[in-house]
Amino acid sequence: MNEHSPSRFVAIDDLDAFPAHLRGGVVAIGNFDGVHRGHRRVLKTALAQAKDAGVPAYALTFEPHPRSVFAPDKPVFRLTPPAQKARIIQAMGLDAIVSVPFTRAFAGIEAEAFVTDILQSRFGICHAVTGYDFHFGRARRGTPEFLSEAGAADGFGVTIVTAETDESATAVSSSRIRAALAEGDVVLANALLGYRWSVEAEVRHGEKRGRDLGYPTANLALPAETQLAHGIYAVRTCVDGRWIDGVASYGRRPTFDNGAALLEVFLFDFSGxxxxxxxxxxxxxxxxxxxxxxxxxxxxxxxxRDSAEARAALASLTPLGSLDRTQNGLPGEDAGA
Structure with missing residues (x-):
């Protein structure tokens, strides 16, 4: 964190509770679902601007996902729910995350009012950083060009970050990552994220069939909108701060009840x-x-056979980068930035 930031990261979900110590800072604006490689370019740019100016850096995002508000019957498969998103943004070194409650009323705010009432009056920003495809305000009138012109007129800086592309020169996006996970292409999804994807849920009681089979599992119900390919995965699981290798099944258990989809995790060499x-x-x-x-x-x-294959896959894991190492408890040298 920069020299003017507090020692503790803060998460804010009420604009009226915006703290005075963040005023005058640099804001990175976006939905940031997944906090993937492209998002992190935006966030890193904001951090660099804040360091140069000696002011705080924070992310402004929106909850729930706007698409879920406009099409509630088709909720978005979230890559990083709010708590996970905040954890990653904190790990990157930002001072705060501001999660604005996204409603139809908020979506109806004029683009000019978003700039004057929120960015200027409420936040008092010195600089804003957004991605090339960020839009805001009623009818999405607030384009990156609109924001740049507003900054030039009103005295705050604006940086528009271009697309992050992969090795095929295709833009990294949350939609591509969701599609990859839905197809079981974990390698591609993790490569686009720049860290290995994870889910969080509370262990619930199940039918205890795994115990009878010699494979007692922790059963986790994921959100209904999760579009993860049904199948078997090599996994690492964080239990009370300790990472344990294992194998997991996500699906409907066709051999038995063909019921609602569950993630069933078997932890290697664990009892408890x-x-x-x-x-x-x-x-x-x-x-x-x-x-x-x-x-x-x-x-x-x-x-x-699945367990043996999972052990082999997990034995050769190398961190995809520093974020993968710190967030997923992976030892060793980073494979990338």
Whole structure:
């Protein structure tokens, strides 16, 4: 953090509670779902501007996702719910995250009012940083060009960050990451994120079939809008601050009840009561699709093979970058920035 920031990161979800010590700072504006490589270019640019000016840097984002407000019957598959998003932004070194409650009334604010009432009057910004595709205000009239012109007229700086592209020169986006996860392409999703994706949920009681099969699992119900490919994954799970390797199944258990989708996690070399605990499960590799077996013996034999494959995949993990190492408890040298 820069020299003028407080020692503790703050998360703010009420504009009326915006703290005085953040006034005059640099704001990075965007939805930042996933906090992927492109988002982090925006956030890093804001950090650099703040360091040069000796002022705080913070992220301005919106909850819930705007698309979920305008199409509530089709809620967005969130890559990083609010708590996870805040944790990553804190790890990057920003001083705060401001999560504006996004409603239809807020969406109806004129672009001029967003600049004057929020960025200037409320925040007193010295500089704003956004991505090339950020829009704001009623009818999305607030374009990056609009913001740049407002800054030039009103005396605050504006930096528009260009698209981050992958090795195929295709823009990194949250939509691409969601699509990759839906197809089971964990490698691509994690590469676009720049760190390995994880989910968080509380362990719930299940049918305890895994225990009878010799594979007791922690059962986690993910949000209904989760579009993760059904199948078997090599995973690492954070239990009370300790990372443990394992193998997980996400799906409907076609061999048994074909019920609602669950994430069932088997932790290697672990014993203990997990009920009621909130776990973070990091997906390292997709091993195979979900299958139906004729009997329990065939399923157990496949689970043995899955476990061996998962152990092999996890044994060779290298951090994708410093964020992957710190967020996912990975030892060793970073593979990238």
């Amino acid at each position: 009561d997990l009920y009621g605990k909130r776990l973070r499960v990091m997906l390292a590799a997709y091993l195979r699709p979900e299958l139906r077996f004729d009997n329990a013996q065939a399923l157990i034999a496949q689970m043995d």
